[in-house]
Amino acid sequence: MLNIDQLAYANRLRYVHPVEKFIFSIVTMGLCLAFTSIHLYAAVVVLMGFGVLALARIPWQVYLRLMLLPVGFLFIGVLTVIISVGGTGYDWIYRWDLGPLSLGIRHTDLVLGLNIFGKALAAVSCLYFLSLTTPMVEMISVLKRLRVPALFIELMGLVYRFIFVLMETAQKIHTSQSSRCGYATLAISYRSTSQLISSLFAKSFQRSAMLFTALTARGYTGDLQVLEPEFNYSKRNIGMIVLIELGLLFTALMFGGSVL
Incomplete structure (x- = not known):
């Protein structure tokens, strides 16, 4: 968080x-x-x-x-x-x-x-x-x-959720790279950073697909209902x-x- x-x-x-x-x-x-x-x-x-x-x-x-x-x-x-x-x-x-x-x-x-x-x-x-x-x-x-369109609200909630997904995924990849001396020198750091960015994109896309599947399995129809x-x-x-x-x-x- x-x-x-x-x-x-x-x-x-x-x-x-x-x-x-x-x-x-x-x-x-x-x-x-x-x-x-x-x-x-x-x-x-x-x-x-x-x-x-x-x-x-x-x-x-x-x-x-x-x-x-x-x-x-x-x-x-x-x-x-x-x-x-x-x-x-x-x-x-x-x-x-x-x-x-x-x-x-x-x-x-x-x-x-x-x-x-x-x-x-x-x-x-x-x-x-x-x-x-x-x-x-x-x-x-x-x-x-305030009667803001539901599409805007849902996109806002999902983007906010994926901020944490991206941070968690990036932190895990960075920890894995650091344990293998992925940032020992400047040249290796540049290479590791580029690999981190590409891996982050792929894993984030995979996580988003899994999240959508989980929401659909729970009856998601375009409107997230939460307790207030x-x-x-x-x-x-x-x-x-x-x-x-x-x-x-x-x-x-x-x-x-x-x-x-």
Whole structure:
């Protein structure tokens, strides 16, 4: 089981109604995507961090590692926005002259890059809050309540299941190769990695066929039925969600946030 999946089943917000957590995360993420406001992005990141660390009691080391994962990709992507090539007439903050052209950072591009970075990071923090506090089975239950097409839900469940199948199969193959000195040198490591990938594809295809046969033998007709725990809506939680979302909306408007 993935570490993030274990935390979803063993956190302090585990028995909060999944619909409440889903609405809170999605509406907050919608505000981040709809408004352009650094203050809003900062407020969302802090709010979601408080929810994950203080309320759900997720270890801060785990949450920090998860938050650092997208930062590298965002940084590289934002660099392509911030650094521009142009003439000498631009509003450069800093530039390097390369003959008739200049390479540097303009004020407008810097603001745009920071907004993109903040928007993406705030949206990711919303998704982390949902995934760290809500198991996948309950997310699927919420999607069923929202009348999401059954085909999409079943594909989502099967893909999630096969994440674990792939990880387990890859780990077994890697252990077998390591016991035979399959990673003793760099050249052998490359060869072993290529063999691992090809074997992983073949074995995963075989496992998927076995899984489909097992499901068919148990009466599978395109809809997986699972037991779902019962939850009760909390008027207090709903009221807090409304107040928080109104506060975030006020923050976006108060500090000059523009729509899109």
